[in-house]
Amino acid sequence: MSSGFDFDQEINREGTHSVKYDGRQNMFGKSDVIPVWVADMDFAAPPAVTRALTERAAHPIYGYTLFPDSLYDALIGWMQRRHGWAIQRDWIILCPGVVPSINAAVMAFTQPGESVIIQPPVYFPFFSAVTQTGRKLIQNPLHLENGRYTIDFDHLEQCAKDAKLLLLCSPHNPVGRVWQPAELERLLDIAAKHDVIVFSDEIHADLIYPGNQHHTLAAFPEHAAKIITAVAPSKTFNIPGLNLSALIIPDQSIRNAVTQVFNTMHISASNPFSIAAFEAAYREGEAWLEALLIYLRDTRDCVETFLAEHLPEIKVIKAEGTYLLWLDCRAWNRTDAQLKHFFIHEAGVGMSPGILFGAEGSGFMRLNIGVPRCTVLRVLERIRQAKYR
Ligand SMILES: Cc1ncc(COP(=O)(O)O)c(C=O)c1O
Known part of the structure; x- marks a missing residue:
């Protein structure tokens, strides 16, 4: 946290009526998935706000x-x-x-x-x-x-x-x-x-x-x-x-x-x-944003490295902007229902299914990396373990 902003800090959002956390049961049929779906971040807003x-x-x-x-x-x-x-x-x-x-x-x-x-x-x-x-x-x-x-x-x-x-x-x-x-x-x-x-x-x-x-x-x-x-x-x-x-x-x-x-x-x-x-x-908010962008860039790179090493069949589309990563899982040859089942019920990860974004999203998943890096690593580890279980 050399910037003075601590994006590694894990903040419990449960019980705040958060769509991302408290909406999990509704969205995924279970409330213990790691939520990396709806597009908000798990970081404290800039102190000035x-x-x-x-x-x-x-x-x-x-x-x-x-x-x-x-x-x-x-x-x-x-x-x-x-x-x-x-x-x-x-x-x-x-x-x-x-x-x-x-x-x-x-x-x-x-x-x-x-x-x-x-x-x-x-x-x-x-x-x-x-x-x-x-x-x-x-x-x-x-x-x-x-x-x-x-x-x-x-x-x-x-x-x-x-x-x-x-x-x-x-x-x-x-x-x-x-x-x-x-x-x-x-x-x-x-x-x-x-x-x-x-x-x-x-x-x-x-x-x-x-x-x-x-x-x-x-x-x-x-x-x-x-x-x-x-x-x-x-x-x-x-x-x-x-x-x-x-x-x-x-x-x-x-x-x-x-x-x-x-x-x-x-x-x-x-x-x-x-x-x-x-x-x-x-x-x-500018200094906070500058620090955030570096943090997100490092997280994005970290996801790319992890997947290339441990789950090379999942290809990450290189994100030039946004904290949303588009994961190409088509090499697994699973239907969208099978993909959804795998990520929610076998891996315990709540991402947005690509098919929500139109037929062209079939076989893809959207991962929200606007979370502390340890959460992203937990997500990736869960996917890896579920894949090779
Ligand atoms: C491209 C895009 N437009 C709009 C929104 C939502 O905007 P608002 O909450 O202001 O309606 C989102 C949220 O994810 C988005 O990704």
């Missing part, structure tokens, strides 16, 4: 709350410092979560029966945002070659001819890609040519491994595409339970259309605790 929450809690009235100027300034400063993107205050819409915003965008820019493109295997609410609102799902599956996923642009161009909206996951959950400028520019060209609006879910944008760089889709100077960017401190600083995220939308008519959907549902995100945490995280 806890301090801000404690200070706010000390005032005993928790009434309706305004978004202070200082909150907007904290986000504007973060985007400029960390992503080199100069945003204006008017472009920002605060909202409870990225998933509700995806749904709002689908409702704002498509009519029932119209088409929305997604790129599976992908975070499963991308599917439901389209199907549950009666829109048509167009799938542009990512292409996996030599252990690396890329976008099939020829196919995307075909898809774009019929679509109104594209849901981009950048960086990509679960495959861990951090898209490169050339890829993003090609995608923007296609979107502009076919007048497809792009919703760029950049919730994982701060979680980038050394040697990679996140590029904000909307920050390309020459593009003519219409873009909605979603960001949040929730994954970055491990505060997803506080439910506050932001949309950044330079185009006023796009902004108005999204606002209209939120207003229709009276959705407001003005929670005094989430406001305090959001601002403190973006203002004071």
